[in-house]
Amino acid sequence: MLLLRLFSAYLFLWTFLVACKQQVNTQDKAIILDSLSSNEKNVFASGDQSPMDMSYFPPGYPLQKMSGKDSSVSPIARIIYSRPHKKGRQIFGDDEQSLCRYGKEWRLGANEATEIEFFREAVVAGTKIPKGRYVLYCIPYEDHWTIIFNNNLNTWGLHMDSTKDVFKTVIPTMVLSPSLEDFTIVFLPASNGSDLLMAWDNVKAILPISF
């Protein structure tokens, strides 16, 4: 009986160690793949690990246009970002294990920096943001995120050039339940504009934008 207990303890420890090792491996792999996927993008490579996606405001604008609803109306905003998966990893946190560490800049996605475009002037937290394109990134903390608009377009998301920041604002984070496997950004309709919802794992944050 004692032997059996010892054996199961050993088995437990072994599983735990293997699990830890695997976690490190996937993190390393993610970093390697991150750079590989675009350094050696060959014609026959299949899809990206963290596929790209796009969200328009008004929501589903291209589809709406197709369904014949006044095609002369232009879109108001769109965001282009990549969608990493949780894959069992710790996403937001204070320790080194966390993918998005508190206090460190995060590209709000994967691969290329996330890009937001306003097709007309927008107002964020009382500040007018001229129409145009911006890189959007974030510094996550436990209870809030700093959201930053930046002018350094068409860049990879790992080194943000903070000298080109144009606007910063702080938004509170909320608990998301059930948690979300794939990072998601989407424009939701709101009373005087849009709520830009950003959500991953068990965290969500909303950036209100009026137009």
Add this chain to the structure above:
Amino acid sequence: MKGFLTCIALLVFFGYGYAQTKLPGIDKSPMDISFYPVNYPLLKIQEKITEPLLARVIFSRPQKNGRTIFGELIEYGKVWRLGANEASEIEFYQNVKINNVRVKKGRYTLYAIPEITKWIIILNRETDTWGSFKYDEKKDIVRMELPVIKQTEIAESFVMIFEKSTNGFQLIMAWDDTMVSLPVTL
């Protein structure tokens, strides 16, 4: 115990389904982006840029999944959005020439009319659109007929990628055993 587990499983399943209906899941034909110069964003953070950004293309990547693509899934002679979901978007950061027509810098929608041995590539000024359902010939900027190059290696996912050429660059489009290359001159 088994009943309890089933309950949990169902709860998780429906909970997940609920979250998925509210927020968009990962697309079956995920989007991708290509730049010219190739890998411009990465070169930028590595401080290896030697020429300015000239073009980028945003497209969706449907998969072959064992199907015959050209002539079946995509009918010959019909306008195709060159991808899936939203129509593909190409942006030039300076004026360029396609088929000897001057194309001003800006955003355009790309379409193709595939045939057995050639494709017609279309640059159209109606942007932010879905599919080719609203395609309007009157908004064409330029068309160019290009030969189909058959590949021995199969591209499982549709792809567009830029490549340097002697007097500019070309946009390579490939899916299944088919490849077409659109020359862009400066």
